[in-house]
Amino acid sequence: MVKQAIQIFARVKPNKKSVSAYSVDEDGHSLEFGVPKDLADGFINNKKDKYRFRFQKIFDQACKQEDVFEMIAKPVADRVLSGYNGTIFAYGQTGSGKTFTITGGAERYSDRGIIPRTLSYLYQYFSQDKSMVYTTHISYLEIYNEMGFDLLDPRQEASTLEDLPKVTILEDTEQNIHLKNLSLLQSDNEEEALNLLFLGDTNRMIAETPMNQASTRSHCIFTIHLCSREPGSATVRRSKLHLVDLAGSERVGKTGVGGQQLTEAKYINLSLHYLEQVIIALSEKNRSHIPYRNSMMTSVLRDSLGGNCMTTMIATVSVDTRNLDESISTCRFAQRVAQIKNEALLNEELDPTLLITRLKKEVQTLKDELAMITGEQRSDVLTPHEIQRLQEQVKVFLDDADPEVKFELGPDMRKNHYCFSLLKAKICERPSSYHSNGDSAVPPGSTVTDHMQSSSPTELKKLKDMLTQRDNEISILVSMLKKEKKRAQEALAQLSQWSPASSTATLPEDLSIRRSAEELPPLQKSLYRKQDPEFSIGRQEAFDIFKRDHGDQLIIDENKVLLKQRYSEAKALGEKVNNVRSKVNELKTQLELRRRQIAVQGVTTGSPVSEQADPVEERLLAQIEEEKNNYKSTFGRLKDLKTEIEHLQLLLEKAKIKLHKDFQDWWKHEAKKAQVAQPDPQHPVLEDTSTVPKSTTTVSSNPVTRSLTSSSLSDSSIPLTGDRETDEDILAFIRARQSLLNRAGALK
Ligand code: ADP
Ligand code: MG
Numbered sequence: 001m002v003k004q005a006i007q008i009f010a011r012v013k014p015n016k017k018s019v020s021a022y023s024v025d026e027d028g029h030s031l032e033f034g035v036p037k038d039l040a041d042g043f044i045n046n047k048k049d050k051y052r053f054r055f056q057k058i059f060d061q062a063c064k065q066e067d068v069f070e071m072i073a074k075p076v077a078d079r080v081l082s083g084y085n086g087t088i089f090a091y092g093q094t095g096s097g098k099t100f101t102i103t104g105g106a107e108r109y110s111d112r113g114i115i116p117r118t119l120s121y122l123y124q125y126f127s128q129d130k131s132m133v134y135t136t137h138i139s140y141l142e143i144y145n146e147m148g149f150d151l152l153d154p155r156q157e158a159s160t161l162e163d164l165p166k167v168t169i170l171e172d173t174e175q176n177i178h179l180k181n182l183s184l185l186q187s188d189n190e191e192e193a194l195n196l197l198f199l200g201d202t203n204r205m206i207a208e209t210p211m212n213q214a215s216t217r218s219h220c221i222f223t224i225h226l227c228s229r230e231p232g233s234a235t236v237r238r239s240k241l242h243l244v245d246l247a248g249s250e251r252v253g254k255t256g257v258g259g260q261q262l263t264e265a266k267y268i269n270l271s272l273h274y275l276e277q278v279i280i281a282l283s284e285k286n287r288s289h290i291p292y293r294n295s296m297m298t299s300v301l302r303d304s305l306g307g308n309c310m311t312t313m314i315a316t317v318s319v320d321t322r323n324l325d326e327s328i329s330t331c332r333f334a335q336r337v338a339q340i341k342n343e344a345l346l347n348e349e350l351d352p353t354l355l356i357t358r359l360k361k362e363v364q365t366l367k368d369e370l371a372m373i374t375g376e377q378r379s380d381v382l383t384p385h386e387i388q389r390l391q392e393q394v395k396v397f398l399d400d401a402d403p404e405v406k407f408e409l410g411p412d413m414r415k416n417h418y419c420f421s422l423l424k425a426k427i428c429e430r431p432s433s434y435h436s437n438g439d440s441a442v443p444p445g446s447t448v449t450d451h452m453q454s455s456s457p458t459e460l461k462k463l464k465d466m467l468t469q470r471d472n473e474i475s476i477l478v479s480m481l482k483k484e485k486k487r488a489q490e491a492l493a494q495l496s497q498w499s500p501a502s503s504t505a506t507l508p509e510d511l512s513i514r515r516s517a518e519e520l521p522p523l524q525k526s527l528y529r530k531q532d533p534e535f536s537i538g539r540q541e542a543f544d545i546f547k548r549d550h551g552d553q554l555i556i557d558e559n560k561v562l563l564k565q566r567y568s569e570a571k572a573l574g575e576k577v578n579n580v581r582s583k584v585n586e587l588k589t590q591l592e593l594r595r596r597q598i599a600v601q602g603v604t605t606g607s608p609v610s611e612q613a614d615p616v617e618e619r620l621l622a623q624i625e626e627e628k629n630n631y632k633s634t635f636g637r638l639k640d641l642k643t644e645i646e647h648l649q650l651l652l653e654k655a656k657i658k659l660h661k662d663f664q665d666w667w668k669h670e671a672k673k674a675q676v677a678q679p680d681p682q683h684p685v686l687e688d689t690s691t692v693p694k695s696t697t698t699v700s701s702n703p704v705t706r707s708l709t710s711s712s713l714s715d716s717s718i719p720l721t722g723d724r725e726t727d728e729d730i731l732a733f734i735r736a737r738q739s740l741l742n743r744a745g746a747l748k
Contacts, residue, residue, distance in 0.1 A: 094248030538733025
């Protein structure tokens, strides 16, 4: 068991302007905020203008993603590899860099956050450590408004959060938490795991609307479930790593209140309020009740807070003057968190199935040994012949009037047990006579065992005892297995009772495991299908203009160029690898030739082969060595490049989807705006319908609306076709074009 307080780190988000309101001490452990006097009066404690907080380490503005990974995530990953649970969570106000820290930025490969870097690190470790067999599963949960959503469901056409499968919490009799409906997908390599991350992130992005503001109000928990065992061993280690991007920690009532009001200001997000309550309860001594159950997030993260887990918090802060109060709140919260002590246990267990197999094997070996020593093969039950003989023996024994008579059975426990049962039956049959002179029925100092012991070698006895013990162990384990099975069945039955419609109940956990390779359609497919497959010409025209003006297009173009560059680099490297390989082969042929020549020379001249090294051979060997090294390093670079290319492809894909989504939102917005501005009662109705691929388009009975200003187009100038969808597109196009023209006009 490892007892450890939750580690706290702070990360300062880069600020455009230089700010003097904060400082970090030289060794990076202490962060100080100086609140300007004029501000202090307004919304922070006016009695104090300096706030100092201690952290394990503070990552100032210039720090890199790589440093954060090395210092924070790598040690946690190492502990997870050795079988302990780990959690890293980012806490801070919206925009302070939580997502950037946990997942990474969407623009550059070097902006990869903790999740992709940790995955990379873990899979690299697996490939190097041949002494263990590792399996990984991934889950990705979003909690919004006390409801859980499965971000990894590949079957969903999610365009809102509600389209994603709902995840609910179940607690078993031992108070273990189970998450029903949360996909747990196996990922065998880094690429598969990254695909899952991007699938989840894309679902997360698509499901966000201005209404739900999911990215600021929801919590996202990416979990890596690790299982490892030595080949052939019955001991398995299971550990979990939660990487958590919490909702924005901003509070209400910050402005216009003075002094201590700050600490009382309420969280906008209710579940963060419950998180704070749990933290307060844990940091107070002698509190027996910890209110984990108040919210879904604290229930899911129960082990990470005051339980079996090594936990790390990253407080993300913005030092912009406007954000000082929130940053101070964040640091205060961190100080409280640092008081919590967790007790992490090594999650090692015996796999009962494997153990039974092993014990059975051992029993068989012991039986064989026994048969060799006694010279007779034994089955589990006595033969009818043996039974008959024993009955006779018992009869003779009982009928013999001699009190000293000996009962010789030999070292066979089956026979011993059988004879005792016969004796017992006899005693029960004639209770009065045996009970009255019971002492003489079984003579004191049980001659049977005495005899057996004296007549059998001690080794036999040892073997026999072991056999009995192993038999007992097996029967205990078998009944354990049966019980487990029954419990699982009961739980499933319970589940189906609670939600008869759900056939994908995920309790117990193992049952829900799906192999991603088999059931997950290729990521690209699942990403693409979320886009509108075909635009009308008008909409395409609007989209092209929209795209040109969209900020992200620049990033897309840059990444495209970069990707192209990387492709050609990879191609060049690939060619180089091939060249080096053929060069090595060529050198090897030369070397062989040279050796043969020397051998032939030795034979023809009759002189013995020189002891001295042949300089030509030496040179060839050195060259081969050099080329091999060259091959290794080029190949390594090619491998790194491959990872980068895959990452860039996914970034690009995500950016494209986002562009589409922004366009759809903008299109929808423009249409709405126009509807409000120009209601026209004379025409049949076309309600604005989103181009986000939803299954239904509704037609309402409101008056038709035009997005056009009446001056630009008269009613009669729009020939409508009568086909709803087409008309709707025509109108939306004209509206959009008008609005673009207006924008262009305004710019001139
Ligand atoms: P949060 O998740 O806390 O709301 P984000 O991670 O989305 O905040 O960050 C807000 C913006 O600031 C994003 O555009 C992000 O790329 C940028 N950002 C945050 N932290 C950094 C950083 N350390 N370096 C560069 N950009 C950052
Ligand atoms: Mg975020």
